[in-house]
Amino acid sequence: xxxxxxxxxxxxxxxxxxxxxxxxxxxxxxxxxxxxxxxxxxxxxxxxxxxxxxxxxxxxxxxxxxxxxxxxxxxxxxxxxxxxxxxxxxxxxxxxxx
Amino acid sequence: xxxxxxxxxxxxxxxxxxxxxxxxxxxxxxxxxxxxxxxxxxxxxxxxxxxxxxxxxxxxxxxxxxxxxxxxxxxxxxxxxxxxxxxxxxxxxxxxxxxxxxxxxxxxxxxxxxxxxxxxxxxxxxxxxxxxxxxxxxxxxxxxxxxxxxxxxxxxxxxxxx
Numbered sequence: 001x002x003x004x005x006x007x008x009x010x011x012x013x014x015x016x017x018x019x020x021x022x023x024x025x026x027x028x029x030x031x032x033x034x035x036x037x038x039x040x041x042x043x044x045x046x047x048x049x050x051x052x053x054x055x056x057x058x059x060x061x062x063x064x065x066x067x068x069x070x071x072x073x074x075x076x077x078x079x080x081x082x083x084x085x086x087x088x089x090x091x092x093x094x095x096x097x098x
Numbered sequence: 099x100x101x102x103x104x105x106x107x108x109x110x111x112x113x114x115x116x117x118x119x120x121x122x123x124x125x126x127x128x129x130x131x132x133x134x135x136x137x138x139x140x141x142x143x144x145x146x147x148x149x150x151x152x153x154x155x156x157x158x159x160x161x162x163x164x165x166x167x168x169x170x171x172x173x174x175x176x177x178x179x180x181x182x183x184x185x186x187x188x189x190x191x192x193x194x195x196x197x198x199x200x201x202x203x204x205x206x207x208x209x210x211x212x213x214x215x216x217x218x219x220x221x222x223x224x225x226x227x228x229x230x231x232x233x234x235x236x237x238x239x240x241x242x243x244x245x246x247x248x249x250x251x252x253x254x255x256x257x258x259x260x
Contacts, residue, residue, distance in 0.1 A: 033216055037255055038213060041209075041258075044259075078151065078166075085170055086173055087210055091151075092149075
C-alpha cells in the first residue's frame, strides 16, 4: 500500500517537472498589411537571423499563416512579443503544444 | 527628383510639399489616436496596433497588456513624433521639395511608424486580404495614402537594410 502511494507521488512529480520544462514559443501571425520585405527585415534586425533564415520564416508566416520565431522561457517570450508589437507584427506567446 | 540618397549624415529623403504635409498629418493623427487609447476600447485600429499577447487566454492577455501597454504606446507615439518633428524642422526647402536627413535611429523610427500608420489605415479601410478595392472618394484617398506609404517604406527599408 505504501509502495503504491509512493510510486504515484513520484509519477505526479515527474509530470510536474515535464510540465515546467515545456518551453514557451513566440508565434508571428500572417496579416494582409505588413510587407514581406519589412517582416524579413524585422526578423533579421531583431532576432539576428541570417537573410536566408529570415526569409524562410517570413515565407512560413505568409504561406502557413504563422511561424515560430523563438523558443524559451516565458519571460523571454513576453519580451519578444512586446518587441514584435513595437514593430507592428502580430505576435503571441504560448506553451509549446508539440 | 531622387527620392533617396545615402549621405555621410544618414539617409536623405526627398518629398514634395504635398507628400510631406500628408505624411506629417497622418503621423500626427497616429500619435493622437494612440494618446487617446484609454477612452477608445474596441477601436479596430488600436486593437491592431496594440494586439493581445496571448490568444485564447484573456486573463494572461489582460495581465500582459496591463504591464506593457503604456510603454508600447509611448514608444509608438515617440516614433510618430520623430516624423512630425523632422518634417517641421526641415532645413532644405526649395523648388517645392522637402528634404530630411535621417540618422540610423531616426530612419528605424520612421520605418516602424510608417508601418503603424499603414496598420491603422488598413483597419479603418477594413483591408482583410490582398483583394481590397476602395469605394468612394474618401476610401480611395486613404487607400492611395496607404499604398504610397508602402512604397515609401520600401525605398527607406532598402536604404537602411544594406
